[in-house]
Amino acid sequence: MKIELVQLAGRDGDVVHNLGRTLEAIATCAADTDLLIFPETHLTGFVDAEQLASVAEPLDGPTLQAVEQLVRKRNVSVVVGIAENDGGIFYNTSVLVTPDGIALRYRKTHLWPSERGLFQPGDRYVTALWKGVRVGILICYDIELPESARALGQLGAELILVTNGNMDPYGPVHRTAIMARAQENQAFAVMVNRVGEGDDGLVFAGGSAVVNPFGQIMFEAGREECQQVVTLDLEQLKESRKDYDYLNDRRLHLTGVQLEHTDGRRELLIP
Structure with a gap:
């Protein structure tokens, strides 16, 4: 499986x-790429209270529709973030878009202090x-709270995809966290971060990474823009769980109602 970090x-x-940057990356992706992953809220950027209502969109809005159209044309899949407007309630949301449409929607459960009051968790x-x-x-x-990745592990996740908007001086925190989350759940973890400066003076740390189920870094980006393809050997999932799982x-399970859907989705509701 080939993953392209953008x-x-x-x-x-x-x-x-x-x-425009998103569509350009999809249009120019490698011919055999299976999945492209973009940073947190990449389609809208980070917005303040004054901008939020005018910038955020529903998931069936024109911006994601444009992404869906190109995804179908290129026959690839994409994970990308957006500020979501759901009937006047706002979420920091990332979606998995496939040629068949939106296959997965996740709303950030652990909000950074500056997001509280803007987004609902x-x-x-x-x-x-x-x-x-x-x-x-x-x-x-989310990845700084081990229960988040454990919840996905409890749902059977083999590949944890992280849209990231991590800034200085916290880059080393997420480097450590993504390795730990992969190892303790014996799953691949792919983290894609933003680079450059934000409007509010934040400097984003880059450092996008791919980690195998043993917790070992397979690829790590620097602080510049890049579009990097990494191949995942899915046999490593079995190898990592061969001697111990x-x-x-574990003797302690997370609480919450687990739902099974006919389309293959599994959900764990936060109690």
């Missing part, structure tokens, strides 16, 4: 610019079957 700078509140973790692999999405600060061996 580490880009963005413009806060400039949907036209960010969408999500109320569930969710995984979906994609190309025979069970995938789940987390967003930025953390999820089977």
Whole structure:
């Protein structure tokens, strides 16, 4: 399986610019890429209270529709973030878009302090079957809380995809966290971060990474824009769980209602 990490700078509140960069990356992706992953809220950037209502869109809005059209044309899949407007309630959301449409929607459950009061936190973790692999999405600060990745692991996740908007001086925190989350759940973890400066003076740390189920870094980006393809050897999932299986061996399970859907999605509702 070939994953393409799209580490880009963005413009806060400039949907036209960010969408253009997104479509360009999809149009120029490698011919055999299976999945492209973009940073947190890449389509809208980070927005303040004054901008939010005018910039955020529903998931069936024009911006994601444009992404869906090109995804179908290129026959690839994409994970990308957006400020979601759901009937006047706002979420920091990332979606898995396939040629068949939106296969997975995840609303960030652990909001960074500056997001509180702007966004509502999500109320569930969710995984979906994609190309025979069970995938789940987390967003930025989520990975600093081990229960987030464990919730996906409890739902059977084999590939944890993280849209990231991590800034200086916290780059080393997420480097450590993504390795730990992969190892303790014996799953691949792919984290794609933003680079450059934001409108509010934040400097984004880059450092997008791919980690195998043993917790070993397979690829790590620097602080510049890049579009990097990494091949995942899915046999490593079995190898990592051959001698011991953390999820089977644990004695404490997360609480919450688990739902099974006919389309293959699994959800764990936060109690």
